[in-house]
Amino acid sequence: VQDLSASMPFNATKAAEHGFTSGVAPVQGASSQPASRLATGSTLSESNELAKTGTVAPEGVNATVAPLDRVRVDSAGQVLTTNQGVRIADNQNSLKYGVRGPALLEDFILREKLTHFDHERIPERIVHARGSAAHGYFECYEPLSDLTMAAPFQSKGKVTPVFVRFSTVAGERGSKDTARDVRGFAVKFYTDAGNWDLVGNNMPVFFIQDAMKFPDLVHAVKPEPHHQMPQAASAHDTFWDFVSLMPESTHMLMWLMSDRALPRSFATMQGFGVHTYRLVNAQGESVFVKFHWNPVAGTHSLVWDEAVKISGADPDFHRRDLWERIEAGAYPEYELALQVFTEEQAEQFSFDILDATKIVPEELVPLRPVGRMVLNRNPDNFFAETEQVAFCTAHVVPGIDFSNDPLLAGRIHSYVDTQISRLGGPNFHEIPINSPIAPVHNNQRDGMHRQAIHRGRVAYEPNSLGGGCPFQAGAAQQGFVSVPARIRADEEQGKVRAKPEKFADHYTQARLFFDSQTPVEKDHIANGFRFELSKVTVPAIRERTVSMLRNVSDELARKVAMGLGIDPLPEAMPPVLANPAEPEVTRSPALSLLARPGDGSLMGRKIALLVAPGVEGESLTSIQAALVGQGAVARLVGPHIGRMRTAGGDMIDADASMENEPGFLFDALVLPDGEEAVAALAQDGHTGEFIRDQFRHCKTILALGASSRLLAAAGLPASMDKSFEQGRTGIFIFDAARVEDAAKAFIEGVSRHRHFGREMDPPMV
Numbered sequence: 036v037q038d039l040s041a042s043m044p045f046n047a048t049k050a051a052e053h054g055f056t057s058g059v060a061p062v063q064g065a066s067s068q069p070a071s072r073l074a075t076g077s078t079l080s081e082s083n084e085l086a087k088t089g090t091v092a093p094e095g096v097n098a099t100v101a102p103l104d105r106v107r108v109d110s111a112g113q114v115l116t117t118n119q120g121v122r123i124a125d126n127q128n129s130l131k132y133g134v135r136g137p138a139l140l141e142d143f144i145l146r147e148k149l150t151h152f153d154h155e156r157i158p159e160r161i162v163h164a165r166g167s168a169a170h171g172y173f174e175c176y177e178p179l180s181d182l183t184m185a186a187p188f189q190s191k192g193k194v195t196p197v198f199v200r201f202s203t204v205a206g207e208r209g210s211k212d213t214a215r216d217v218r219g220f221a222v223k224f225y226t227d228a229g230n231w232d233l234v235g236n237n238m239p240v241f242f243i244q245d246a247m248k249f250p251d252l253v254h255a256v257k258p259e260p261h262h263q264m265p266q267a268a269s270a271h272d273t274f275w276d277f278v279s280l281m282p283e284s285t286h287m288l289m290w291l292m293s294d295r296a297l298p299r300s301f302a303t304m305q306g307f308g309v310h311t312y313r314l315v316n317a318q319g320e321s322v323f324v325k326f327h328w329n330p331v332a333g334t335h336s337l338v339w340d341e342a343v344k345i346s347g348a349d350p351d352f353h354r355r356d357l358w359e360r361i362e363a364g365a366y367p368e369y370e371l372a373l374q375v376f377t378e379e380q381a382e383q384f385s386f387d388i389l390d391a392t393k394i395v396p397e398e399l400v401p402l403r404p405v406g407r408m409v410l411n412r413n414p415d416n417f418f419a420e421t422e423q424v425a426f427c428t429a430h431v432v433p434g435i436d437f438s439n440d441p442l443l444a445g446r447i448h449s450y451v452d453t454q455i456s457r458l459g460g461p462n463f464h465e466i467p468i469n470s471p472i473a474p475v476h477n478n479q480r481d482g483m484h485r486q487a488i489h490r491g492r493v494a495y496e497p498n499s500l501g502g503g504c505p506f507q508a509g510a511a512q513q514g515f516v517s518v519p520a521r522i523r524a525d526e527e528q529g530k531v532r533a534k535p536e537k538f539a540d541h542y543t544q545a546r547l548f549f550d551s552q553t554p555v556e557k558d559h560i561a562n563g564f565r566f567e568l569s570k571v572t573v574p575a576i577r578e579r580t581v582s583m584l585r586n587v588s589d590e591l592a593r594k595v596a597m598g599l600g601i602d603p604l605p606e607a608m609p610p611v612l613a614n615p616a617e618p619e620v621t622r623s624p625a626l627s628l629l630a631r632p633g634d635g636s637l638m639g640r641k642i643a644l645l646v647a648p649g650v651e652g653e654s655l656t657s658i659q660a661a662l663v664g665q666g667a668v669a670r671l672v673g674p675h676i677g678r679m680r681t682a683g684g685d686m687i688d689a690d691a692s693m694e695n696e697p698g699f700l701f702d703a704l705v706l707p708d709g710e711e712a713v714a715a716l717a718q719d720g721h722t723g724e725f726i727r728d729q730f731r732h733c734k735t736i737l738a739l740g741a742s743s744r745l746l747a748a749a750g751l752p753a754s755m756d757k758s759f760e761q762g763r764t765g766i767f768i769f770d771a772a773r774v775e776d777a778a779k780a781f782i783e784g785v786s787r788h789r790h791f792g793r794e795m796d797p798p799m800v
């Protein structure tokens with residue numbers, strides 16, 4: 036074997052293939068992960084035994100991390116090369132014939148660089164293009180082996196690595212985070228029996244009942260084809276034209292017009308599997324299941340005016356929040372809960388469990404908590420992980436199976452299909468973020484970008500030349516076996532293009548949702564419809580929607596009609612099903628966002644403490660320390676960023692300015708004591724805007740000492756004065772000497788998120 040000089044570019048993986056061993060220790064250009072691939076296994080995923088089991092990662096350690104190490108690249112201390120490993124001497128100038136002469140075609144370094152650049156973009160997802168993701172783990176509370184053999188649920192404390200991508204639906208990849216929209220909530224479980232993707236949303240129902248209508252729905256909501264407007268918004272003619280002709284969408288529209296469509300963060304929204312799935316145990320017995328993710332931080336949303344402003348000041352609002360929470364250790368956490376019911380139970384329900392426009396009310400089938408999911412690691416590279424991750428509803432593992440939901444059936448096909456064009460071929464499972472930690476062995480071969488180097492001459496089964504390998508598992512060895520009878524088939528019907536009768540009950544559950552909301556939430560839903568329909572230019576579409584709403588609630592229809600100047604109220608749209616079955620449940624408090632206030636913790640909440648030169652330093656730092664002690668992010672926001680002197684002569688550093696981080700980006704506000712600082716803040720128009728937005732969006736405000744003047748100067752209504760002291764409205768005025776009491780009252784106020792008691796429509800401030 037020929038000796039390689041230590042100073043030469045050297046790739047340990049390659050060299051090992053040719054017989055080089057550790058005797059050659061390259062100084063530069065070495066792979067930081069020496070040749071582990073050949074030694075261990077035949078697939079990309081097999082390099083890490085610990086990860087493969089999926090059971091050993093202690094809290095905070097992610098078993099998918101180690102296998103990904105093989106493909107992580109860190110160029111620190113490395114020389115610049117071409118993709119062929121050739122060192123580049125000059126990365127500034129193309130090759131020319133004389134300094135002022137023509138560029139030369141033979142410049143392979145320039146051409147490689149430009150060609151790669153030209154192809155750096157891949158097609159964005161047709162829906163859910165805008166997304167953000169994180170790594171984490173799922174931990175099982177108790178074994179569920181009586182219900183399912185799915186690997187993540189087999190023992191108490193079992194940990195399964197996950198990768199979760201949150202998304203909006205309609206907007207393009209670069210669109211804003213805070214659009215009124217459904218949010219995707221897609222979880223990839225890297226189980227030790229293969230990958231399981233639970234591709235859900237933050238709302239438990241969907242617009243349509245049959246996959247046949249999905250392209251129509253998406254074409255209607257996307258920017259209109261002639262002028263490509265509006266971006267990331269459903270408030271336009273084609274969307275409302277379509278949904279007002281599709282009464283099955285009514286229930287989903289209730290959710291979409293509610294504050295559910297404006298989550299405060301990914302950490303404060305629920306997730307749902309939407310469809311009915313099946314759990315299957317080792318005996319082949321199966322039950323139906325609905326999946327729910329409930330955020331430990333509680334459900335919490337933005338208000339519309341706030342969402343609109345945030346999309347201008349920080350279009351990455353949710354992405355930033357997710358990233359910062361994880362960097363700060365305020366890990367987003369969700370409890371997984373199941374609704375389990377039998378086929379016999381399902382047959383008795385007043386609705387059809389195969390209909391994705393229906394929920395199973397929690398009062399009918401209670402939630403059973405089965406585990407928790409913690410997101411504790413940001414991706415290293417957005418493109419490699421968040422963009423290239425491929426979720427597919429077809430990815431299930433033994434123990435999970437499908438129901439006959441016709442929407443789900445379409446999805447089982449669609450997701451794999453879309454990855455083939457989006458990720459450039461059938462080998463997308465080999466992209467590191469997609470590759471399972473369970474071993475992969477089959478006779479599929481070739482295709483674009485194949486990574487695995489299959490050895491031997493056998494790529495067929497049965498074979499004798501390969502010893503019959505890879506061999507069929509069969510049920511005894513946990514091979515996937517489909518549940519034989521998925522709901523009783525009606526044999527007399529034969530092939531049909533039709534729907535079961537209960538699918539035609541379009542309004543009972545829409546009514547259930549609306550009637551279960553608090554008065555504030557009902558107002559927000561009406562205002563949501565008012566805003567969206569006010570952007571619709573065709574009066575007939577507005578009226579048709581109002582006539583549809585009359586089947587849900589006349590109170591709602593009237594409010595919306597009034598907001599749109601529709602008078603008289605149009606007739607109710609004739610329902611498809613004249614006599615729907617009596618519902619089991621007519622009020623479900625669990626459907627209110629306020630039903631899940633969370634643990635009251637301040638973890639991850641962003642609080643602004645206004646500062647200016649001459650600020651009273653002691654009370655300021657004491658409040659700041661109290662907030663940070665509760666896990667909040669307490670930022671000093673000044674007329675400018677950087678250093679300024681306090682009244683006591685100390686120096687403080689403002690993290691942000693009122694210009695670069697306006698008030699609506701924060702969950703709560705502290706106004707400081709200090710005559711000079713208050714005078715300076717009163718001079719700055721941003722201060723009034725800051726306070727007014729905090730007030731209008733019903734957030735907690737604390738004014739210390741002299742700064743109470745700023746509240747009045749901002750034009751807050753005088754009627755609020757009397758209740759300020761008691762804090763009933765979430766506004767607290769304290770003497771700076773009582774800073775400890777102030778901190779206590781303020782923290783309690785912030786933990787309640789918002790104080791809707793002071794909301795006014797139209798806003799007075």
Ligand code: HDE
Nearest residue numbers: 160163200219220221235236246249309445446449450453
């Ligand atoms: Fe999707 N959906 N969808 N969807 N969906 C996609 O797959 C589709 C539906 C959902 O973060 C696409 O990889 C059809 C319901 C999420 O990468 C595509 C139908 C629910 C994500 C697709 C539906 C979802 C997608 C686009 C009706 C909630 C993002 C790119 C039959 C349960 C996953 C891609 C991620 C993405 C098709 C309906 C959730 C085109 C045909 C219902 C969270 O394949």
